Amino acid sequence: MKKNKQVMYFNRNILSGILFGLGLVAFLDEAIFHQLLHWHKFYDKSTTSVGLISDGIFHVFSWFATVGGLFLVADLKRRNAFLYPLWQGSVLLGSGSFNLYDGIIQHKIMRIHQIRYVDNVIVYDVIWNLLAAVFIFIGIALLLKSKKRASEDI
Template identity: 30%
Template sequence: MLSAFIVLGGLVAFLTYLSAKSHNNRVVANPDINYLDPVPLTTASLVLGIGLGGFIDGIVLHQILQWHEMVSNRMPPVTLTTKSVNMFWDGIFHLFTLMVVFTGIILLWKLLHRENIDRSGKILAGGLLAGWGLFNIIEGIIDHHLLKLHNVKEVTAHPGFWNFGFLGISVLMLLMGYWLVNKKRQIPADISR
């Protein structure tokens, strides 16, 4: 059930490695240009976006709209017992999103005293948006399609429509976040300030 968080953790580590390698290659190729490092803020905002995306999913779709619960496709919440089981797994889900948010906050806090990093609002916003989209895509593929734990909207004649629509919107969020981060990252430090 928590496999989406394991996959997301591995993906963030891999993307951080690729971003750091790309930044280092850019610095080596252009030693006369003073580049600020975008990787730490990109990583921190991506992690924070994953956690916040999970909270938004849990608060809006699980609690306010009550479209689904964590295991509502496997165990419909029609009795007090099945409702309690779903609520328990929603709580575990929220605990993990809280841990991811704390991790993102710690990563941001560690950036306070570093001077060689890019502190662009576009990188922050892009990372948050990309992290949210990434959370939705991984969680949607694993929980909605592979494990079939729940659908985006359980009580509907066409749950597949909602599941694929959720993924489509999430891909757009990821692409928009990626665009924002990369738009800023292509500007050297000399001319970006």
């Protein structure tokens, strides 16, 4: 039974980090690129009003993910089962996954918005997707390192 609890807590650390990472980068994307820089809206294929509504829904999603991840962290800490290095890797994995999904699916396949509306958008796309891949790579490396360390402790 003890090993089952450890696996459950291990998975819960990963889930909380991924949720927090998704929410954090979604919040930063919305605050920086949508609100401060006015580069785009979440949905740019309609009126400004529809774009603002879509940004509001996107903002709600980011906060639900962030707060949900932090509630799981609080529960893990209460149970003395919070594994910070594992969580860090999960945050980076969630952040990078969101950005890669955004950059490939939403920007290129669905075309609901571009990162920026300029003639040479490829520069922005490459930087956005490379940064996402770096986050994913570092996140996976930290997860594997933490998993190895945890399996040695069991």
